[in-house]
Amino acid sequence: MEDGVTATQVVFWILAVVMLISAIGVVTAGNIVYAALFFIASLAGVAGIYLILTVEFIALVQLLIYGSAVVILILFALMLTRARERPQALFGRSRPLGIAASLGLLAALIGGIVATTWATPESSSAIQPVGLQAIGDAIFTLWIVPFIIVGVLLSIALDGAIMLASPDEDDN
Amino acid sequence: MPPLDHILIVNAVLFAIGAMGVLTRRNAVLILLSVELMLNAVSLNMVAFAVYGHVDFGNITGIIFAFFIIVIAAAEVALALGIVVRTFRNRATANVDEVNLLKW
Numbered sequence: 001m002e003d004g005v006t007a008t009q010v011v012f013w014i015l016a017v018v019m020l021i022s023a024i025g026v027v028t029a030g031n032i033v034y035a036a037l038f039f040i041a042s043l044a045g046v047a048g049i050y051l052i053l054t055v056e057f058i059a060l061v062q063l064l065i066y067g068s069a070v071v072i073l074i075l076f077a078l079m080l081t082r083a084r085e086r087p088q089a090l091f092g093r094s095r096p097l098g099i100a101a102s103l104g105l106l107a108a109l110i111g112g113i114v115a116t117t118w119a120t121p122e123s124s125s126a127i128q129p130v131g132l133q134a135i136g137d138a139i140f141t142l143w144i145v146p147f148i149i150v151g152v153l154l155s156i157a158l159d160g161a162i163m164l165a166s167p168d169e170d171d172n
Numbered sequence: 173m174p175p176l177d178h179i180l181i182v183n184a185v186l187f188a189i190g191a192m193g194v195l196t197r198r199n200a201v202l203i204l205l206s207v208e209l210m211l212n213a214v215s216l217n218m219v220a221f222a223v224y225g226h227v228d229f230g231n232i233t234g235i236i237f238a239f240f241i242i243v244i245a246a247a248e249v250a251l252a253l254g255i256v257v258r259t260f261r262n263r264a265t266a267n268v269d270e271v272n273l274l275k276w
Contacts, residue, residue, distance in 0.1 A: 027192050032202060094196075139239070146240065
């Protein structure tokens with residue numbers, strides 16, 4: 001850690017820059033499909049940072065759930081809700097106010113982070129990777145009830161989404 | 173490993189970019205994308221705290237939380253897109269400022 005910039009840090013900053021540039025692309029792209037594609041790149045950057053943090057499990061979950069399922073859902077929704085007749089303005093009227101508010105939020109967050117002295121762990125020179133087995137043990141012992149509840153929630157939410165989006169019997 | 177505060181600053185920037193998207197876009201699906209960016213920033217933060225602290229504090233709750241956030245975000249995306257598709261069918265628009273039935 002003490003020998004200046006390590007290779008991991010270089011990779012981290014490359015991934016972070018890619019992720020942030022794609023995130024800016026998501027919120028500023030003039031074409032909604034480009035925004036969705038930038039979103040995929042941003043998700044891949046986040047998954048890479050999970051890998052750098054030695055949490056392969058979350059990186060895999062990120063790529064499987066976000067990178068495939070959520071992105072496909074969003075692309076379908078974009079396709080189904082595209083206004084056919086006229087090109088649509090993508091930004092609302094309060095855009096300058098929104099930019100100013102988010103810059104203020106950014107300043108507050110960074111100010112808070114810089115002003116805080118983060119307790120460096122004693123063992124920071126050798127950060128132990130969190131093994132897959134430790135995550136599995138935690139989910140299936142301590143967190144088993146939330147795990148079951150979230151499974152039920154997910155199936156109810158997906159059923160509800162199907163019910164919302166499917167055509168009614170009587171409207172056509 | 174990058175220092176903890178570098179990761180936190182990157183996540184703060186990602187969160188603010190997501191907030192900018194939520195506040196400036198008018199297409200509901202693009203607002204949802206920006207919300208997902210903010211959720212990503214938060215769960216990355218939790219994972220960072222868990223990884224840096226689990227030796228000294230002896231738990232990995234942040235990682236479990238990130239896992240739950242991802243699962244619940246999937247449910248949320250499905251429901252929100254169902255609502256957007258339904259709104260588009262009823263009112264022929266996916267722009268949040270044109271869906272103003274409840275606006276006083």
